[in-house]
Amino acid sequence: MSLLRLPVRWWRRARLGTRLVALATAAVVVALALSTVVLVVVLKSTLERALDAAARQTGEDVAALVEADNLPNPIPAGGTTVVQVIDPTGRVLAASAGADRLVPMLPKDELALVKRDEERYEPGYRFGVKDVVRVVAVAAGDKTVLVAIPAGEVHESVRVVRVGLLSGYAVLLVLLVVLAWRMVGAALRPVEALRRGAEAIASGGESPRRDTGRLPLPRAQDEIFRLAVTLNTMLGRLDAARARQRAFVADAAHELRSPLASLRTQIEVAEVTSVPAEPADLLADVERLTRLVDDLLLLARMDDAPAGGHPAARRPAEPVEMSVVADVAVARSAGARVPVERVDRPGAASAVVEGDEDALTRVVTNLVENAARYAETRVEVRVGAADDRAWLEVVDDGPGIPAVDRERVFARFTRRDDARDRGSGGAGLGLAIAREIVRHHGGTIELSDASPHGLLATVRIPLSHPE
Structure with missing residues (x-):
């Protein structure tokens, strides 16, 4: 059992190139062996048919002489061919020169086999020949013409061809193995280069x-x-992704450091002065930390979720009316520095999408808060539907955003220069979260110029049941 496992164990541990060469060698060996067998069999069969044809022709010629009662004695036979004419009683009627004139060359039982099989190999000593002979029996009335032709040259020719083929195939096999090894090595060289490159990258190079x-x-x-x-x-x-992760971690650490430093400062001052810190200030920093951590967790979940999923809510999608989402966002901005109004556009009643109502409400709330922060007099929230998509617009009359910065503001931890203070700006995650939520709903969010001035934020999401 252990001897059988050795080839299997070697095969499993062998290199791919070695296994490919071994398979190619095995295929070539089988092909060469089959070709050798077929060639030798065909050659032997061809030579035997030639001998049989010559012997049968001689037998038929002698049979014609017997039937014509014109049989000479000795019977003329060319070369080393031996001929006997035997009557039914086993008596030799005539023979060729060199053949026995008294005793048949074959006993009755073997002669019967030759008559039945028509041709056979027999030992040559019975016919006064050194090598084996090919024996053919031809009927001439009630008599039998027995013809024996030496077949040593046939056997020698087959042997020479067989040895030559085996020797030539051995050399050819060695050459093919070497060629296959070189070709497989050349074919696998790019794979080895890939492996070395991957190994260098894995090791830090x-x-x-x-x-x-x-x-x-x-x-x-x-x-x-x-x-x-x-x-x-x-x-x-x-x-x-690694660069984004490093930047994200660095930005998150920077944003987390500020409220933590504020909390620590207030606590240390209270400890040194024995004056209790203001709970409102501490609570504001804690809430800021909580919002930042929640935003980071939400972004992390959305990064892991495929498009079309809703990781923010972690529940199945449901029909959501964009008018209701707009109403909730407007209600939450009741205490904003400028009034926020909702305006219905054509198709507002049919603006129903599949998704997460809380997540979409957060999108609109973020857009409304940003618009209210920069608006001069008012903010409008418009809802409508067109071209199989529900759309929602948040319009303000503030200074707007330059076209070159409109894509950059959607990056994480990106804030405009005038939003760097803690009072007016957040952590720079609002628009990034909004875009991720809209993307997971199969929609888009874009920024453009409002008329006559200001910023227009447009959200488009596929309708739940488009007409």
Whole structure:
């Protein structure tokens, strides 16, 4: 049992190139062995048919002489061919030169086998020949013409061909194995280059082929080339994700440091002066920390959730009326520095989407809070539907945002320069959370210029049941 396990264990531990060469060698060995067998069998059969045809022709010629009662004695036979004519009683009627004229070359039982099988191999000593002979029996009335032709040359020819084939195939097999080893090695060389590049990256190094990607690309445009391109794309995305993660962690640590430092300062001052800290100030910092942590957790859940999911609510999607969402956001902004009004547009009654009402309310609330922070006189929340999409607009008449900054403000921890103070600005996560929530609902959010001035924020989400 252990002897049977050794090849299996070797096969499992062998390198891929070794296994491929072994498979190719096994296939070549089987192919060469089959070709050798077929060639030898065909050659032997062809030579035997030639001998049988010559012997049968000689037998038929002699049979014709017997039937014509014109049989000479000795019977003329060319070369080393031996001929006997035997009557039914086993008596030799005539024979060729060199053949026994008294005793049949074959006993009755073996002669019967030759008659039945038509041709057979027999030992040559019975016919006065050194090697084996090919024996053929031809009927001539009630008599039998027995013809024996030496077959040593046939056997020798088959042996020479067999030895030559085996020797030539052995050399050919060695050459094919060497060629297969070189070809498999060349085919797997790009894979080894990919492995070394990946090992260098895993150990903290960098690939020297920075012009074509972190992993080297093979010259051939084959499957390995496409694999290398895919791996380079994946590594690029991983690098970008790692960079975003580092920036996110750094920004989060920076944002968390400020309220923590404020809390610590107030507590230390209270400890030194024996004057209790103001609970309202402490509570404000705690609430700021709570909001920041909640926002970070929400972003983390949305990063892990696929588009179309709603990680914020963690419950199945349900029909949500955008008018209701707008009403809730407007109600929450009742104490804002400028009035916030809701305006219905065509299709407002049919603006129903599938999603999470709380998450969408948070989106609109964030947009309304940002608009109210910069508006001069008023903020409008408009709801409508068109082209199989529900849309919601938040419009203010403030200074607006330059076009070059409208995409940047959606990045995490990004705040405008005039929103850096704690009183007027947040942590810079509101718009980032809003875009992620809208994206998970299959929608978009865009910023553009309002008329005559100000900022227009537009949210578009597919309708639940479009007409």
